[in-house]
Amino acid sequence: PRPLSEEGSIYIRVARYLAIFRNVLVFAPVALTWKAVSEATTAFASFIGSQSAAPVNFLEFWQNGYDVLGSEWRISRVATADFLIVLIVIGLTLFSNYLGEIANTREAEVEREIVQERTELALAIKEYLFTKQTISRLTLNQGVATSIENLITATENLQHSRRRSAPKKTKK
Numbered sequence: 001p002r003p004l005s006e007e008g009s010i011y012i013r014v015a016r017y018l019a020i021f022r023n024v025l026v027f028a029p030v031a032l033t034w035k036a037v038s039e040a041t042t043a044f045a046s047f048i049g050s051q052s053a054a055p056v057n058f059l060e061f062w063q064n065g066y067d068v069l070g071s072e073w074r075i076s077r078v079a080t081a082d083f084l085i086v087l088i089v090i091g092l093t094l095f096s097n098y099l100g101e102i103a104n105t106r107e108a109e110v111e112r113e114i115v116q117e118r119t120e121l122a123l124a125i126k127e128y129l130f131t132k133q134t135i136s137r138l139t140l141n142q143g144v145a146t147s148i149e150n151l152i153t154a155t156e157n158l159q160h161s162r163r164r165s166a167p168k169k170t171k172k
Contacts, residue, residue, distance in 0.1 A: 029082035032085070047061060
């Protein structure tokens with residue numbers, strides 16, 4: 001039998017969902033900044049139309065707003081929000097990679113155990129099948145007893161391997 005390990009699958013699934021969320025979130029600062037530029041240019045055009053004599057450049061207007069641009073669209077607020085989003089993206093990157101490493105480590109450990117169990121089972125079967133004995137009443141009885149013990153052990157190992165590789169049931 002070649003059982004497959006389900007160990008660490010929950011970590012892999014969570015890491016994938018976090019990576020998808022992170023990949024989408026990467027574009028949030030760009031979208032936010034362009035929305036702020038749109039709001040600032042619209043407000044600046046309105047300000048210049050009503051204050052034609054006031055010498056104000058666009059960046060100064062974007063920072064101060066002059067009671068025309070809402071405070072949420074000012075450059076310092078937008079830059080702070082962009083910075084926080086980038087920090088979240090960095091954190092999600094680190095955390096999803098960490099979860100992936102945990103999953104890979106756990107899966108490798110279980111795979112080593114499975115290979116070890118299969119090797120032990122194969123050696124026990126080989127020993128049973130290829131041991132040369134002279135047949136007598138005593139060796140026949142001993143051989144039958146050993147065979148039964150080996151079959152019981154092999155069956156238990158197979159059941160143990162099957163249980164380990166069976167998907168875990170989740171409560172709904």
